[in-house]
Amino acid sequence: MLSKKLEKALNDQIQIEAESSQVYLSMASWAEVKGLEGIAGFMYGHSDEERMHMLKLVKYVNERGGHAKISTLKAPKTDFVSFQKMFEELYQHEIFVSNSINDLVHVTLQEKDYATHNFLQWYVAEQLEEEALARTVLDKINLIGDDKGGLYLFDRDIQQLIVESAASDTAGE
Ligand SMILES: [Fe+2]
Numbered sequence: 001m002l003s004k005k006l007e008k009a010l011n012d013q014i015q016i017e018a019e020s021s022q023v024y025l026s027m028a029s030w031a032e033v034k035g036l037e038g039i040a041g042f043m044y045g046h047s048d049e050e051r052m053h054m055l056k057l058v059k060y061v062n063e064r065g066g067h068a069k070i071s072t073l074k075a076p077k078t079d080f081v082s083f084q085k086m087f088e089e090l091y092q093h094e095i096f097v098s099n100s101i102n103d104l105v106h107v108t109l110q111e112k113d114y115a116t117h118n119f120l121q122w123y124v125a126e127q128l129e130e131e132a133l134a135r136t137v138l139d140k141i142n143l144i145g146d147d148k149g150g151l152y153l154f155d156r157d158i159q160q161l162i163v164e165s166a167a168s169d170t171a172g173e
């Protein structure tokens with residue numbers, strides 16, 4: 001059985017994962033409207049992953065005798081100014097999520113809930129990967145800036161990144 005404190009902390013993380021999914025969905029839509037389909041595809045895929053992170057937590061909380069609560073979500077912004085700024089935000093957002101996972105892991109130790117501690121190691125590893133991927137993409141886009149030709153090539157490049165990261169996900173499972 002989960003302690004009330006840990007149940008609350010897990011529910012907070014459920015909300016963060018759901019909001020992350022919305023943020024990336026909004027980025028996907030913005031990129032799609034701007035005509036950059038590779039970037040849009042990358043963001044749609046990332047949005048799905050965040051929903052999967054959320055669902056995994058929902059199931060876990062309920063399995064352990066808690067109640068996963070589905071809450072209202074903060075609306076993401078709908079305009080991202082430039083692709084460079086958008087990828088900067090993606091990177092910063094992943095750092096924010098990593099920090100919140102770390103705080104959550106800390107609560108499991110306080111509550112001496114080693115099963116949840118163990119369960120959360122998947123998220124710790126996932127955040128390392130996502131931060132690394134976000135940094136790689138950001139480094140690339142920083143080289144390009146808002147140069148139209150560069151963006152066009154980048155849009156094709158990022159489709160390759162999606163394929164590679166999907167391959168490494170399957171390999172890791
Ligand atoms: Fe996530």
Ligand SMILES: [Fe+2]
Pocket residue numbers: 020050094097130
């Ligand atoms: Fe993420």
